[in-house]
Amino acid sequence: MFDSHLALIVLVILLALTFDFINGFHDTANAIATSISTKALRPRTAIVLASVMNFIGAMTFTGVAKTIGGKIADPLSLSNGMVVVLAALIAASIWNLFTWYYGLPSSSSHALIGSLTGAVITSAGFSAVNFHGFISILEALILSPLLAVVAGFTIMTLIKVIFHYSVPHRINRRFRILQVFTAAFQAFSHGTNDAQKTMGIITFALVAGGFQNSLHIPVWVKLSAALAMALGTSVGGWRIIKTVGTRIIKLDPGSGFSADLSSALVILGATFLKLPVSTTHVISSSVIGVGTARRFSTVKWGTAQKIVTAWLVTLPVTALLAGLSYGVCAGIGRLAAAVLL
Template sequence: MDPILIGVIAVVAAAMIFDYTNGFHDAANAIATSVSTRALTPRAALALAAVGNFVGAHLGEGVAKTVGGDLVHIPQEFSGLAVVLAGVLGAITWNLITWWFGLPSSSSHALFGGLVGATLVAGYDVLWAGILEKVIIPMVASPMVGFVLGFIVMIAIMWIFKRKNPRKLSRGFKIAQSVSAAAMSVGHGMQDAAKTMGIIVLALYVGGFQDSNEHIPEWVFYSSAAMLALGTYAGGWRIIKTLGRRVIDLGPPEGFAAETVASGVLYTNALVFEAPISTTHTITSSIMGVGATKGKAAVRWGVAGNIVIAWVLTFPAAAAVAAGVYLLVRPLFS
């Protein structure tokens, strides 16, 4: 068999594994609040998230093109496939480490860090302008926006419904959470399935199987969406527990506010800016913003601090792992 074809198949297989780990690692993004408030049962929430991911993947073409063409420049040569493979394997490794410790780190930034680390050690070009515009600025801005909007939306809900019966209000927001959780799931698919699509397109381009890194074959849409949905349905219970119970104590109104804000931020970045932002950062910061309306003591800032540390470490840690992996796999691509 053609060694280039074997290399492309290896990268696609690794991308599918990453997609699956992304699903169970980031399942919490879409369902933690709904599960913790008992708006949805765990399995119903996971099924809803899986369907939403599948739908969202077909709306994230712009994000996929950003990942495939705006972050690194890898020439169309056999050794370039080693870079893509090492980047994905570095991201998978960091996903598994943070999943084991129950830390909701960003699969997106693990992937970007992996790509950058492998590209640098291989001596190819990192497109730093694209990294700054599409990764660094959104990485900083989206959690800030999520926190502020979460605070504002929750204040508005508290003011609008201040005279309503608490029990009836809770029942109403449990129903509303089914809608907000579905919106969050679609946003997750728009972002996270699209990132895997971008990696596969990059591999097809580097391997010479297509002339452009912007064209996305239909099978890439379906395979990426299906694998993310399967991973999501498998569940990521450690991280669900962290987001849904350990950061703040959520009720249905708080859960609805956090999910609504986070999904709005995801949609805006995917459809308007085509920026591959972190769903993890967005929903976590939204939850913190909602919790802050109850006072400083309502948010468990120690847990939040551990999450922020994982955020900061993700990009360089995944880059370092991917650089090491590249040195190991490079001889296979000579």
């Protein structure tokens, strides 16, 4: 006999892993754009490195996953929780593909959080949203880019002071070598935060569907999410690589190193605090901070403005998309139930 409940959770898991895959190639640019643009790494080498380090990072932590799984809404309180997750994933995936196509480094984190919140509201009303948890997540998403600007500015300023009298050719060669390590560090930190979001959304669905009664992250969820992100990373996001690597500032090895190190530190710090942040926001902001330290006029503020605009519209647009997706999914579910009965 056809088990619609089981079929729905399988569909949710497959869509979540698809979102994770899209997130991988959408956000690959964030981890390797600077090292490619400064020629510290060849594109193929950079993508392989990012894939491996993303996988390792994804397998290392689970705190962010539990935050996503329980801080926005209580999955046990939703009567239609699996449909909520399904609608959220559809909306977030649509937005990720749209922004990837146009080369905008928008936030997969904002997309997922906005979509989940919009789907919860449509399903059960505003009272179903844990606004205390939602606001704490929103604060991390807002503060982390500001910290990245400060960190990028500070590290780049220190490098300028320390190596002021050094021969540029020699220093560039050394920083290109260092960039291999900072690119790896950045990809690792990306995995520790971004892959956790998919783990959290799958666990949310498992609890909502009655397949488990706690937010414990099963090993198979960790492994599948880590693999999906690593595979997505291996595809690469060349449109966004061009935006982050060349259209904000013209990077040299020293500034690329500064941007990589500052953003990786901010992302990893958020992971330790179990807070989901946007790796896109953090990395783009660190590049802006580095450019400001070099010379304010070197930053291409027109591109920066487009990126900020994409950041601002992501939450409300994905929330609306998720609301529409929930309506469609719930309607299809009722129609299917009527046909089967």
